[in-house]
Amino acid sequence: MTIAVVGVGLIGGSLAITLKENGFAGRVIGVDQSAANIDKAIRRRLIDEGLPLADALRQAGLVVLATPVDAMARLLPETLGLITPEQVVIDVGSTKGQLLEAVKAHPNRGRYVATHPMAGTEFSGPEAAVPNLFDHKCAVLVDVKDSDADALELVKRMYAGIPMQLVELERDAHDLHSAYVSHISHISSFALALTVLEKERDEARIFELASGGFSSTVRLAKSSPDMWVPIFRQNRDYVLDVLDEHINQLARFRSLLIKKDFEAFYQLIEQANDIKRILK
Numbered sequence: 001m002t003i004a005v006v007g008v009g010l011i012g013g014s015l016a017i018t019l020k021e022n023g024f025a026g027r028v029i030g031v032d033q034s035a036a037n038i039d040k041a042i043r044r045r046l047i048d049e050g051l052p053l054a055d056a057l058r059q060a061g062l063v064v065l066a067t068p069v070d071a072m073a074r075l076l077p078e079t080l081g082l083i084t085p086e087q088v089v090i091d092v093g094s095t096k097g098q099l100l101e102a103v104k105a106h107p108n109r110g111r112y113v114a115t116h117p118m119a120g121t122e123f124s125g126p127e128a129a130v131p132n133l134f135d136h137k138c139a140v141l142v143d144v145k146d147s148d149a150d151a152l153e154l155v156k157r158m159y160a161g162i163p164m165q166l167v168e169l170e171r172d173a174h175d176l177h178s179a180y181v182s183h184i185s186h187i188s189s190f191a192l193a194l195t196v197l198e199k200e201r202d203e204a205r206i207f208e209l210a211s212g213g214f215s216s217t218v219r220l221a222k223s224s225p226d227m228w229v230p231i232f233r234q235n236r237d238y239v240l241d242v243l244d245e246h247i248n249q250l251a252r253f254r255s256l257l258i259k260k261d262f263e264a265f266y267q268l269i270e271q272a273n274d275i276k277r278i279l280k
């Protein structure tokens with residue numbers, strides 16, 4: 001099968017190379033607003049060639065939208081307007097509500113399957129793409145009742161073959177749980193990086209003293225604003241909901257420190273340790 005990947009960055013590039021290596025894709029055409037990224041993707045053999053969207057759509061059985069989510073909201077209706085009834089379109093975006101709203105009445109809505117592979121890194125662009133990124137992670141399929149049965153079957157086969165575990169969610173549940181489990185961690189890490197950069201003016205000390213603790217909690221702060229600002233714009237309400245709770249929790253630690261109530265501090269850490277039950 002020929003696949004068109006629109007947005008040949010970390011996720012589009014990683015999916016392209018994964019599907020070529022496992023034989024699902026015979027040929028991958030890249031589409032990207034950045035000619036430099038197309039060149040890099042060809043040089044890294046993530047894609048076979050680069051073409052404009054309309055040309056790529058004439059050849060691809062499956063189209064993967066892998067741009068930031070704001071660009072997707074424009075590209076998805078355009079792409080659905082250009083395909084035949086045999087072609088299938090998916091997106092890999094981190095938010096779903098606005099995207100699904102944008103195509104709810106589209107005559108080709110059934111050819112589209114909304115997906116979210118729950119795997120990634122803090123890096124972006126084709127240089128960051130790797131083949132094993134998705135192995136044994138979870139792929140969320142959203143509002144599957146609105147997709148044609150054959151389109152859904154193809155997309156399930158694609159993800160299951162990687163292999164990934166499939167989870168089905170409605171759009172609101174997807175955006176709420178993504179805010180709670182994924183999006184808040186990024187704000188927390190951006191804020192931590194800003195905190196340390198503000199307080200520790202001696203950058204050499206950051207480099208010397210940073211060990212696993214700081215590095216692991218600040219890793220996500222390296223993530224690109226090009227990807228994350230559109231996510232926060234689209235998922236603002238659920239992110240605000242969980243951010244308020246996060247600020248409350250920070251305030252609890254602050255208040256106990258001020259009161260020198262280290263017994264309660266101990267209990268709070270024990271409560272936090274409960275996360276070990278879920279994530280080993």
Ligand SMILES: NC(=O)c1ccc[n+]([C@@H]2O[C@H](COP(=O)([O-])OP(=O)(O)OC[C@H]3O[C@@H](n4cnc5c(N)ncnc54)[C@H](O)[C@@H]3O)[C@@H](O)[C@H]2O)c1
Nearest residue numbers: 007009010011032033034067069071093094120121124125
């Ligand atoms: N990074 C992650 O951890 C992760 C994980 C799962 C899903 N996602 C989602 O995957 C999508 C891509 O993220 P990424 O990390 O691969 O980003 P990226 O920055 O690595 O790649 C995005 C690519 O899209 C291109 N692009 C941007 N606007 C375009 C447009 N209008 N037309 C054509 N190309 C365009 C860019 O030039 C770039 O090559 C996002 O929607 C993101 O929410 C990201």
Ligand SMILES: O=C(O)C(=O)C[C@]1(C(=O)O)C=C[C@@H](O)C=C1
Nearest residue numbers: 094117118119120121122182183
């Ligand atoms: O591990 C990372 O670096 C990620 O940011 C991946 C991550 C996440 O786990 O929050 C980020 C956004 C996605 O939509 C899915 C996965």
